[in-house]
Amino acid sequence: MKKLIFVAIFAVLANAHFLTFLPSTDNVTSKENSKITLNAMFIHPFEQNGMTMEKPEGIYYENKKAVLPLEETKKFDHKAWKSSYQIKKPGVYKFYVQPQPYFEPAESKYISHVPKVIVSAYGLEDGWDEPIGLTYEIIPLTKPFGLYAGNLFQGKVVYNGKPVPNTEVEVELYNDFGLKAPTDAHITQVVKTDDNGVFSFVMNHKGWWGFAALIENGEKEYKGKKYPIENGALIWVKAY
Amino acid sequence: MRIFILSFFLFSSLFAHKLNLFVYDEDSKVIASAYFASGSYCNECKVTVFDDKNNLIEEGLTNKEGEYIVKNPKAKLLIKVEALGGHAAQSEFEVKNLKHEKEKIQSHNLLEGLFAAFLLALIFLGLKRIKK
Numbered sequence: 001m002k003k004l005i006f007v008a009i010f011a012v013l014a015n016a017h018f019l020t021f022l023p024s025t026d027n028v029t030s031k032e033n034s035k036i037t038l039n040a041m042f043i044h045p046f047e048q049n050g051m052t053m054e055k056p057e058g059i060y061y062e063n064k065k066a067v068l069p070l071e072e073t074k075k076f077d078h079k080a081w082k083s084s085y086q087i088k089k090p091g092v093y094k095f096y097v098q099p100q101p102y103f104e105p106a107e108s109k110y111i112s113h114v115p116k117v118i119v120s121a122y123g124l125e126d127g128w129d130e131p132i133g134l135t136y137e138i139i140p141l142t143k144p145f146g147l148y149a150g151n152l153f154q155g156k157v158v159y160n161g162k163p164v165p166n167t168e169v170e171v172e173l174y175n176d177f178g179l180k181a182p183t184d185a186h187i188t189q190v191v192k193t194d195d196n197g198v199f200s201f202v203m204n205h206k207g208w209w210g211f212a213a214l215i216e217n218g219e220k221e222y223k224g225k226k227y228p229i230e231n232g233a234l235i236w237v238k239a240y
Numbered sequence: 241m242r243i244f245i246l247s248f249f250l251f252s253s254l255f256a257h258k259l260n261l262f263v264y265d266e267d268s269k270v271i272a273s274a275y276f277a278s279g280s281y282c283n284e285c286k287v288t289v290f291d292d293k294n295n296l297i298e299e300g301l302t303n304k305e306g307e308y309i310v311k312n313p314k315a316k317l318l319i320k321v322e323a324l325g326g327h328a329a330q331s332e333f334e335v336k337n338l339k340h341e342k343e344k345i346q347s348h349n350l351l352e353g354l355f356a357a358f359l360l361a362l363i364f365l366g367l368k369r370i371k372k
Contacts, residue, residue, distance in 0.1 A: 088264070089262065089264070090260065090262045090273070090275065122260060122262045123258065123260035123275075123277055124260065124275060124277065124279060125277040125278065125279070126277070126278050126279025127279065
């Protein structure tokens with residue numbers, strides 16, 4: 001029985017937690033939807049349950065061109081954060097969250113996931129394939145704000161601007177559709193980057209999809225002991 | 241098959257040149273900005289400006305930055321832009337500051353009128369005293 005409980009707990013913990021970062025839209029088409037709301041939460045996107053997200057260092061537009069206001073909120077009964085940004089002119093807008101590294105005792109490591117989203121405003125599409133300049137980053141190779149379910153999404157994982165080959169990219173759907181996975185293995189999809197740091201994934205359902213490239217690098221102390229840091233380069237894209 | 245391939249490329253090319261028009265007001269000016277999805281400006285593109293009754297108010301060409309400044313803005317505008325090759329876009333725009341500007345002018349005129357009346361009254365009083 002003890003074994004069974006342990007296996008059940010482990011199964012829950014083993015499913016990927018994502019720093020989920022969702023804008024109110026990925027396409028600003030009129031002044032009515034030009035004030036973007038950005039929600040940041042630490043959750044299991046497919047299973048739709050959450051964890052507490054401590055106050056992030058910040059939510060930013062571009063590479064700290066603007067520090068956006070933070071407001072505490074709740075998601076799945078846990079602390080989460082939101083912000084907003086008024087888009088005034090046509091352009092491609094990139095936002096990201098810089099969280100505080102979080103210690104995960106179950107995995108004996110620190111987790112530092114930095115998610116980004118890309119929003120097109122008033123039909124301008126130039127620049128979606130340019131990096132923000134984050135230490136760990138996914139650069140989309142597919143236009144990220146005009147996707148359909150069934151599209152192949154490709155991205156390049158970079159560390160300090162250089163491709164990261166042979167690394168795992170976890171993929172989850174923000175499952176607010178009530179979909180049931182046939183097995184736990186189906187909750188988090190995993191693909192790997194090739195020699196050029198490129199990964200590919202076919203999004204088989206509409207909705208927001210999170211891609212998390214996980215790179216273990218560096219150490220951080222917790223109660224006198226050093227633990228590895230799992231650095232996540234994340235991107236969220238919406239399939240229609 | 242050839243026709244299909246040709247039309248596919250034509251369609252892709254057309255989309256790549258999708259024209260957009262963004263109208264905004266800044267420093268009491270109404271500016272129409274014309275650009276393609278790729279980010280390049282639609283320069284020397286024909287702009288026509290209509291009022292809410294569809295009367296043509298003015299027309300002209302965009303500058304090198306794809307911008308056209310509306311010379312005679314009305315409260316409600318319909319602005320159309322056309323590029324060579326048949327690409328076109330249009331946008332309706334409501335000039336919110338126009339009313340304020342008008343109000344400003346009106347209040348300015350009222351102040352001027354009051355000041356003039358005050359001056360006249362002073363002159364009149366002055367003349368009256370001189371007569372005495």
